[in-house]
Amino acid sequence: MLGALTGDIVGSIYEWNNIKTTKFPLFRDDCHFTDDSVLTVALAESILTGESYASVMKRYFLNYPDAGYGNNFLRWAQCADACPYNSWGNGAAMRISPAAWAFASLAEVLQKAAEYSVVTHDHPEGIKGAQATAAAVYLGRNGASKEEIRSFVTETFCYDLSRSCDEIRPDYIFDVSCQGTVPQAMAAFLESCDFEGAIRLAISLGGDSDTLAGITGGIAQAFYGGVPEPIAARTLDFLDEPLRRVTVEFEQKYVRHRSP
Numbered sequence: 001m002l003g004a005l006t007g008d009i010v011g012s013i014y015e016w017n018n019i020k021t022t023k024f025p026l027f028r029d030d031c032h033f034t035d036d037s038v039l040t041v042a043l044a045e046s047i048l049t050g051e052s053y054a055s056v057m058k059r060y061f062l063n064y065p066d067a068g069y070g071n072n073f074l075r076w077a078q079c080a081d082a083c084p085y086n087s088w089g090n091g092a093a094m095r096i097s098p099a100a101w102a103f104a105s106l107a108e109v110l111q112k113a114a115e116y117s118v119v120t121h122d123h124p125e126g127i128k129g130a131q132a133t134a135a136a137v138y139l140g141r142n143g144a145s146k147e148e149i150r151s152f153v154t155e156t157f158c159y160d161l162s163r164s165c166d167e168i169r170p171d172y173i174f175d176v177s178c179q180g181t182v183p184q185a186m187a188a189f190l191e192s193c194d195f196e197g198a199i200r201l202a203i204s205l206g207g208d209s210d211t212l213a214g215i216t217g218g219i220a221q222a223f224y225g226g227v228p229e230p231i232a233a234r235t236l237d238f239l240d241e242p243l244r245r246v247t248v249e250f251e252q253k254y255v256r257h258r259s260p
Helices: 002-011 035-049 053-063 071-077 097-102 106-117 124-141 146-157 165-171 182-191 195-204 209-223 229-238 241-258
Strands: none
Touching: 002 035, 002 195, 002 209, 002 229, 002 241, 035 053, 035 097, 035 209, 035 241, 053 071, 097 106, 097 124, 097 209, 097 241, 106 124, 124 146, 124 182, 124 209, 146 182, 146 209, 165 182, 165 195, 182 195, 182 209, 195 209, 229 241
């Protein structure tokens, strides 16, 4: 999951100020974690403790009310009896990476990805985006090749992963949908040569940069065997103590001993 947090933090300053290049400082002092990181860590805590994801998300919202949530989520988080709001947004995909590490089979990962999504994102496209992302992380951490990941996602979820980043970049604009974010994030991963390169390619596409890079980073961490130590250390430095503590605990329990 640390890869997803890295992508969010690196992309945080480009969400409303897109850049269409891979040449930029990976971290700047004005980078920060957003709702993407908050809700990813919330899922990690839910998995670690067994507390319902809905309860943990609402508690995290109270602790981080200004993290940059969408309007639908804000209404849901502030209502005690809120129901899912039929969202097809990319929030389901950006927060799902912990589920791909914590469970032992692809079938269980897909089931859990759906369960953790429908709390808010019960639209078929929202569930699909979360499942596709979780599947790519699971396959990556279990030694699948990029072509095997591409084939599974294409055949199972019908995402078009044939376009290169150079083909996507010129006309790509801000898009909060899963169907307009997950394939692009995966394209950046598939075209990359290493973890950092994947993050840079994702940012270079533009669009919803923090979420896009968060999805890419989660997959890249799994496939490339972790987040390079200097990058991991910088990412943890941008988190506050509670977020950092849960992240480290989750990584130690579920991620580090499974890295190639």
